[in-house]
Amino acid sequence: MSPHQIILGLQDWISLFGHFLGLSLMSLGGAMSTSAEMHRYLVEQHGWLTQTQFNEAIALAQAAPGPNVLFVALMGWQVGLNAGSHVAAVCGVFVCLVGILFPSTIFTYQVAQWGHRNRQLRGVRAFKQGMAPLVIGMLLSTAWLLASSGGSAGPKLWLLSIASALVIWRTRIHLLWLLGAGAVLGGFGLV
Amino acid sequence: MNMRLPDSNAMQQPAAPRPGPTSLSDLFFSVTILALQGFGGVLAVIQRELVERKRWLTNEEFIEDWAVAQVMPGPNAVNLCMMIGARHFGLAGALTAVAGMITFPLLLVLLLAALHAQYADHPAVAGALRGMAAVSAGLIAATAARLAVALFKSPVPLAWGVAIAVASFVLLAWVRVPLAVVLVALGGLGCVLAWRGLRS
Secondary structure (H helix, E strand, O other), rough: OOOOOOOHHHHHHHHHHHHHHHHOOOEEEHHHHHHHHHHHHHHHHHHOOOHHHHHHHHHHHHOOOOOOOOHHHHHHHHHHOOOOOOHHHHHHHHHHOOOOOHHHHHHHHHHHHHHHHOOOOOHHHHHHHHHHHHHHHHHHHHHHHHOOOOOOOOHHHHHHHHHHHHHHHOOOOOHHHHHHHHHHHHHHHOO | OOOOOOOOHHOOOOOOOOOOOOHHHHHHHHHHHHHHHHHHHHOHHHHHHHEEEHOOOOOHHHHHHHHHHHEEEEOHHHHHHHHHHHHHHHHHHHHHHHHHHHHHHHHHHHHHHHHHHHOOOOHHHHHHHHHHHHHHHHHHHHHHHHOHHHHHHOOOOOOHHHHHHHHHHHHHHHOOOHHHHHHHHHHHHOOOOOOOOHHH
């Protein structure tokens, strides 16, 4: 099926799993921050993915709903397909996704529980409340980058972004209505 | 509760019982539904669904949990939902929330990958994705506007809070400084100011 054929032995699967386990604890700010290292390992060092497959995994996961970390699952899926079967592809999804999520989730769980037990400590409260201005700045920058992405964001798309921001800010309307409206407007080429 | 603390936040004792997930399956499907609405930013959907609509947590609690989720390794949205699940149901809640965040979005993204080759170049599909991304951008900006209220209640002086928010926007969106640098520099500044504000 796949134009890019590879052979994966048990050792390779273990190595792949170990690699993502290691990346997990380094993925500060999200798994995307380690994507350069994934590229080095999967594309350059082992050749398990082609450059195009790597790029498509990231682009698809960002276009789809859900957490962006799913690009890791798509990479695992594609590595498995390259190895020749859909069974291998399912294995690839589990190996990569469990690897990238397991250590960070355990670690965060422990720290969050500790922080919750000690939430009255001045240091804990200062940390949590001191981050609020940064949170707001980060959300604004994410909105800006998303609205101006693609390079082809015309005035109509900006208008749609601003209109939805105002509606969402001032009302309690369910998001799916607005997402649906955005899909229809975009699908018919109106924005 | 520690009565020496002057901050109203810490002493907040809601009269009515707080709304929360009624069961693990309620938690699972609530998280699934919000994950499926997140195009390019699940965090903003969490604020919308769990703070504004379901009221499982307040704006201030959302920001505080978000701060922890952000500086920990791992995907922020997964970390945040995991913490909310753990708050209500312990370890079982944490695992349920992570499963809710991943399961259906994973199936969907695999389906999309299968369809991708055939339809990716279709102009209507590309247009629909563009339209949804524009709405998502609006959602995220609106979330920032709603959270900005928290600056008035913060131990960080208002002028400093606004300055940090504006500076982080400029550095991240226009100058494109790496997130880690901004996180340490401006997040650290915010924490120091909050530390000082909590003393008085």
